[in-house]
Amino acid sequence: MSDVPKSHPRYLSLTLRDRIVEGVEKGITSIHGLIAHGRGEAFDYLIGEKTQSFATNAICVAAAMLKLSNHPVISVNGNVAALVPKELIELAHILKAPLEVNIFHTETGREEKIRQHLLKNGADNVLMPSQDAQLSYIDSNRKYVHPGGIFIADVVFVPLEDGDRCEALRKMGKDVVTVDLNPMSRTAKQASITIVDNVVRTLPLLCKEILKLTNDSDLQNKLTHYNNEDILQQALQYISRSPDG
Amino acid sequence: MSDVPKSHPRYLSLTLRDRIVEGVEKGITSIHGLIAHGRGEAFDYLIGEKTQSFATNAICVAAAMLKLSNHPVISVNGNVAALVPKELIELAHILKAPLEVNIFHTETGREEKIRQHLLKNGADNVLMPSQDAQLSYIDSNRKYVHPGGIFIADVVFVPLEDGDRCEALRKMGKDVVTVDLNPMSRTAKQASITIVDNVVRTLPLLCKEILKLTNDSDLQNKLTHYNNEDILQQALQYISRSPDG
Numbered sequence: 001m002s003d004v005p006k007s008h009p010r011y012l013s014l015t016l017r018d019r020i021v022e023g024v025e026k027g028i029t030s031i032h033g034l035i036a037h038g039r040g041e042a043f044d045y046l047i048g049e050k051t052q053s054f055a056t057n058a059i060c061v062a063a064a065m066l067k068l069s070n071h072p073v074i075s076v077n078g079n080v081a082a083l084v085p086k087e088l089i090e091l092a093h094i095l096k097a098p099l100e101v102n103i104f105h106t107e108t109g110r111e112e113k114i115r116q117h118l119l120k121n122g123a124d125n126v127l128m129p130s131q132d133a134q135l136s137y138i139d140s141n142r143k144y145v146h147p148g149g150i151f152i153a154d155v156v157f158v159p160l161e162d163g164d165r166c167e168a169l170r171k172m173g174k175d176v177v178t179v180d181l182n183p184m185s186r187t188a189k190q191a192s193i194t195i196v197d198n199v200v201r202t203l204p205l206l207c208k209e210i211l212k213l214t215n216d217s218d219l220q221n222k223l224t225h226y227n228n229e230d231i232l233q234q235a236l237q238y239i240s241r242s243p244d245g
Numbered sequence: 246m247s248d249v250p251k252s253h254p255r256y257l258s259l260t261l262r263d264r265i266v267e268g269v270e271k272g273i274t275s276i277h278g279l280i281a282h283g284r285g286e287a288f289d290y291l292i293g294e295k296t297q298s299f300a301t302n303a304i305c306v307a308a309a310m311l312k313l314s315n316h317p318v319i320s321v322n323g324n325v326a327a328l329v330p331k332e333l334i335e336l337a338h339i340l341k342a343p344l345e346v347n348i349f350h351t352e353t354g355r356e357e358k359i360r361q362h363l364l365k366n367g368a369d370n371v372l373m374p375s376q377d378a379q380l381s382y383i384d385s386n387r388k389y390v391h392p393g394g395i396f397i398a399d400v401v402f403v404p405l406e407d408g409d410r411c412e413a414l415r416k417m418g419k420d421v422v423t424v425d426l427n428p429m430s431r432t433a434k435q436a437s438i439t440i441v442d443n444v445v446r447t448l449p450l451l452c453k454e455i456l457k458l459t460n461d462s463d464l465q466n467k468l469t470h471y472n473n474e475d476i477l478q479q480a481l482q483y484i485s486r487s488p489d490g
Contacts, residue, residue, distance in 0.1 A: 003304065017280070021276075027314070030325065031264075031279065032262050032266055034264065034276070034279040034280060035262050035266075035279050035280070035282050035283040035286065037282060037283060038279065038280035038281065038282065038283020038284045038286075038287075039283040039284065039287045040283070040287075041280070041283070041284065041288045042283070042287030042288065043287050046287075117445050129442075139250040139252050139253070140249070140253065145267045161257065163254070164253055164254070172360075182287065182290060184290050184291075185290075186254065186255070202413050238483050239291075240484070240486060241485070
């Protein structure tokens with residue numbers, strides 16, 4: 001349990017750290033995930049630890065893309081499983097999309113532990129990677145996917161992604177929606193839609209936005225006019241604003 | 246062992262992560278060190294993961310300062326021990342300076358494990374903190390130093406430093422050379438010379454620079470004209486530059 005007092009000015013951020021550390025203790029988060037989380041914390045500082053307009057805009061379009069997709073899949077790694085299990089399950093429920101476990105570092109049994117963790121949190125459909133289906137253009141363990149999940153998906157939601165797989169998914173013609181605090185990452189640059197925000201803030205907003213959409217609205221129009229490079233540029237400009245400004 | 250394929254475009258960065266994780270597994274790196282490393286990664290992104298001119302300039306002057314010093318000491322914590330043990334030993338060898346273990350988080354036996362790790366990597370003189378000598382102006386565990394090492398040093402090389410101790414060393418009239426990817430950190434601001442760079446890139450350059458120096462050159466002149474605030478300003482400007490620039 002956390003020993004961070006609620007009065008601490010960085011209570012929320014420190015609570016998230018606790019969740020990640022708990023994830024490591026439970027065997028669902030890789031110890032490398034702690035480093036990635038630390039990097040995320042630094043970038044979150046730089047965007048003021050708030051969901052900025054470049055993220056809100058990307059969330060709106062991501063909602064439309066996920067709503068319009070025929071076979072969306074939500075990819076789950078050890079960090080998001082530790083940080084936002086319930087929110088991922090809610091998103092899966094709203095989209096009627098499966099969750100699929102896909103991790104980079106393959107400590108023994110970690111994939112199964114993530115699945116169990118999601119099931120315990122209320123998930124009812126968690127796909128696992130298999131040797132029966134492989135992504136092209138990728139060497140790491142992440143190439144193994146479920147033949148009825150990521151393999152045949154048209155849109156993959158991959159929060160806290162690694163750039164290699166994002167590139168592979170795109171090359172295979174799939175759309176990728178990602179959440180990444182670093183607008184300079186390869187993932188951020190290669191995804192179809194990049195939400196530069198903390199996944200903890202993004203997921204509830206994304207769910208709300210999808211529920212607001214109606215089928216007859218101009219969803220396709222939103223997608224056509226979306227430019228991910230512009231969004232990344234806005235995020236970079238925000239980060240690179242004068243420290244005095 | 247690492248499961249990162251060599252073809253991964255972020256192989257180097259991921260390998261450094263592996264070294265830090267290995268450090269934790271060996272008991273030489275604090276688990277807190279993982280988060281610090283992640284924060285460092287974020288700042289490294291912002292300086293383009295390259296040794297920029299503000300770092301090269303600081304390295305040149307740091308080489309002169311270390312060369313001119315009468316009693317230089319190299320302070321070693323759990324992160325640098327994991328990342329660059331051989332390079333620290335080479336620097337110690339070139340300067341004929343002792344390595345001294347000094348850490349913030351004092352898990353049982355960690356100091357001794359760091360010493361053993363350095364000895365295994367070829368060090369022949371590793372000083373340990375002792376109750377016989379204490380730094381003034383500091384409360385944490387870092388106040389305990391070796392009476393023949395940091396305590397009497399005129400210049401201390403303290404890569405990946407914590408701000409508190411840097412301040413204490415400066416107040417005691419010692420010069421501090423630090424390597425810190427965050428130009429806004431307290432350490433960066435308080436050190437005599439701050440090399441804003443990744444320690445993995447800095448150390449080989451620093452060693453090379455020291456070997457190039459000759460005693461009769463204008464080393465003192467270099468020191469007199471060095472302004473650390475200017476260097477930090479340059480680093481900040483680089484980070485805050487327009488993304489197009």
